[in-house]
Amino acid sequence: MQHPDALRWDSRYSDEADWYSLRSPRHLVTSHLNLLPPNGLVLDMAGGTTSTGRYLAAHGWRVMVLDVSLVALQLARKKSNKESLPISFAVLDLMNPWLPASHFDVILNFYFLSRPLWDTYRKALKPGGLLFFETYLSEPGPDPTHYLNTQELRLAFNDWQIFHYLEVERLAPSRKGGQRTRWSAQLVARKPE
Numbered sequence: 703m704q705h706p707d708a709l710r711w712d713s714r715y716s717d718e719a720d721w722y723s724l725r726s727p728r729h730l731v732t733s734h735l736n737l738l739p740p741n742g743l744v745l746d747m748a749g750g751t752t753s754t755g756r757y758l759a760a761h762g763w764r765v766m767v768l769d770v771s772l773v774a775l776q777l778a779r780k781k782s783n784k785e786s787l788p789i790s791f792a793v794l795d796l797m798n799p800w801l802p803a804s805h806f807d808v809i810l811n812f813y814f815l816s817r818p819l820w821d822t823y824r825k826a827l828k829p830g831g832l833l834f835f836e837t838y839l840s841e842p843g844p845d846p847t848h849y850l851n852t853q854e855l856r857l858a859f860n861d862w863q864i865f866h867y868l869e870v871e872r873l874a875p876s877r878k879g880g881q882r883t884r885w886s887a888q889l890v891a892r893k894p895e
């Protein structure tokens with residue numbers, strides 16, 4: 703039996719392969735490159751076609767991408783093979799996975815929310831490792847389990863060195879061509895040494 707999230711996302715990535723493949727790396731990362739050490743291991747959680755992972759791999763980082771969608775990872779692998787980028791991929795349900803302790807230099811979590819993962823990130827990052835996190839804030843209507851409450855993300859990592867926390871309203875691009883404004887929370891934080 704297929705995982706329901708895999709079914710949903712495989713169909714989105716199949717229908718909109720070009721749109722997903724051609725996305726730019728996340729600005730939250732490209733605007734904080736000064737915080738990153740010159741090389742290391744990046745984990746892109748629910749990375750999809752991993753535009754940011756491909757950008758970092760092209761700049762000397764080793765990247766591992768996990769996602770429930772095989773279709774997304776196939777698209778990403780096709781692009782990264784063409785550019786001979788050092789990226790590895792695995793298909794996995796990430797709602798509450800085990801990850802090795804003190805293993806990653808950087809973790810990326812963009813537009814995917816599973817709160818049990820926060821404890822996992824605390825363990826899986828090396829001391830001094832960086833977490834980049836951005837996803838939607840809740841608004842009336844949608845299922846609140848998939849959306850952050852205001853200040854929730856900052857409070858969850860309050861004991862880390864926080865370089866950036868912002869709640870921003872932005873135009874969210876739509877696969878169907880339209881645009882609408884959505885609120886997101888952004889965090890860049892370093893695990894204590």
Ligand SMILES: C[S@@+](CC[C@H](N)C(=O)[O-])C[C@H]1O[C@@H](n2cnc3c(N)ncnc32)[C@H](O)[C@@H]1O
Pocket residue numbers: 707708711747748749750751752753768769770771774794795796797811812813814
């Ligand atoms: C909005 S996309 C974000 C993709 C990427 N992080 C980015 O910022 O472009 C959400 C991603 O979460 C993945 N996803 C959804 N449910 C998942 C699950 N249970 N386990 C792992 N990945 C999941 C989807 O396949 C999709 O790639």
